[in-house]
Ligand SMILES: Nc1ncnc2c1ncn2[C@@H]1O[C@H](COP(=O)(O)OP(=O)(O)OP(=O)(O)O)[C@@H](O)[C@H]1O
């Protein structure tokens with residue numbers, strides 16, 4: 001080949017990079033999508049909430065029903081999220097660190113709550129623990145009702161949010177393999193010490209992310225909770241359910257104010273995650289071998 | 291420590307990784323497990339370290355049955371093929387890990403641990419890297435840190451799985467000598483896995499040639515060269 005046939009490209013560009021026009025078009029589409037689907041509704045919530053001024057909005061939030069709903073939702077998240085974190089870690093640990101038959105089936109089972117409609121999940125809990133069922137009847141007789149009470153709401157929330165932590169952890173733990181754990185064991189560490197000092201630090205970012213997603217969903221769950229809660233105002237009505245009831249009663253300022261609080265709670269968790277990521281950027285880089 | 295492998299077999303489901311194999315490793319020897327990919331070298335090494343348990347047969351340490359000993363009880367310094375350094379810990383903390391993991395009664399003081407880690411860093415000729423993370427080390431440096439971490443527990447034996455596998459030829463030669471020196475100063479019974487016959491022949495006192503889950507020949511390097519026991523061995527060592 002002669003030198004003349006080797007034409008120099010006008011500009012060097014990485015093979016995976018698009019032309020500037022395509023790039024700008026893609027960025028524009030992404031932002032437009034985000035703005036229309038996410039940002040606009042979020043802003044609308046706050047605009048509606050403040051339609052009668054901030055005083056009216058705050059006043060609606062201090063009503064006993066609203067306060068009860070906020071307290072209930074926070075309590076439910078505080079109970080179901082840690083429990084699901086523990087279950088999720090245990091499931092991911094079991095699936096990734098051991099070889100056994102039926103592993104694929106177990107992974108499918110973990111995903112089940114994502115494919116089952118939350119309403120169906122709620123109905124299953126009513127069928128199993130309702131006053132007309134054997135277990136539920138006995139529990140009611142003992143003075144521990146499940147359905148139309150807090151335990152049922154927690155069960156429903158946990159069912160719906162079960163996959164979040166495990167799903168975040170499983171790919172990370174598969175990617176990391178077992179070698180570091182095995183090294184710790186050969187160095188004399190017990191199984192528990194190995195878990196605490198090797199496994200947990202290696203999965204902490206995935207765990208945090210899973211917990212935040214789990215938390216957001218736990219606070220926001222509507223369908224499953226609506227079925228099991230009985231929607232008793234101030235008692236079993238969570239924030240999403242109270243919002244819906246207020247909205248049905250045309251109390252739009254009250255409804256949107258509470259919705260605004262729910263959205264703010266979600267935004268706070270997101271900010272928390274971002275802040276942690278920025279603060280621990282160096283460790284993040286160190287724990288990723290690339 | 292004298293190691294004896296007595297009719298060990300290992301079955302993974304339907305694959306036989308090891309047919310019954312027997313082997314005696316004299317105290318203080320430097321032994322190479324040599325064989326092609328899939329011949330069962332890693333499986334045998336992991337059984338020695340207690341990371342895998344045999345389907346049948348026994349492992350004896352100094353004449354005592356050690357088959358049922360847990361991985362922690364074996365006190366084998368194990369160097370993994372990919373080194374398996376704790377990526378979220380500094381080099382210092384990696385090396386100190388085994389000492390920190392000891393029960394309080396036998397755990398050295400902080401100062402003593404620091405002193406020992408410093409000494410080990412000098413032994414591997416990397417005195418200044420204690421504060422770094424594994425991701426900030428070269429492959430050869432990682433390998434040496436893994437060796438120091440294994441030595442820190444004052445192991446009864448040293449087990450290394452393809453210790454030089456992922457390194458370039460020049461570094462391999464250097465580290466080979468490094469391992470020989472460390473073996474000679476510590477006097478530890480050492481078993482290492484390799485599929486490089488030149489490496490096995492040059493470094494080991496005793497070479498164990500394996501193929502398809504069987505031991506083909508055990509002997510001193512010069513004896514194996516002079517008198518290959520089977521056609522497989524002849525072909526493998528001249529390849
Ligand atoms: N955990 C396992 N499950 C199933 N089969 C396994 C497992 N570990 C090893 N084997 C099989 O046992 C046989 C021996 O494997 P081993 O890892 O001991 O070989 P090796 O000699 O170390 O090979 P290499 O040089 O490639 O590392 C192989 O056929 C392998 O597929």
Ligand SMILES: [Mg+2]
Pocket residue numbers: 331332333451
């Ligand atoms: Mg191997």
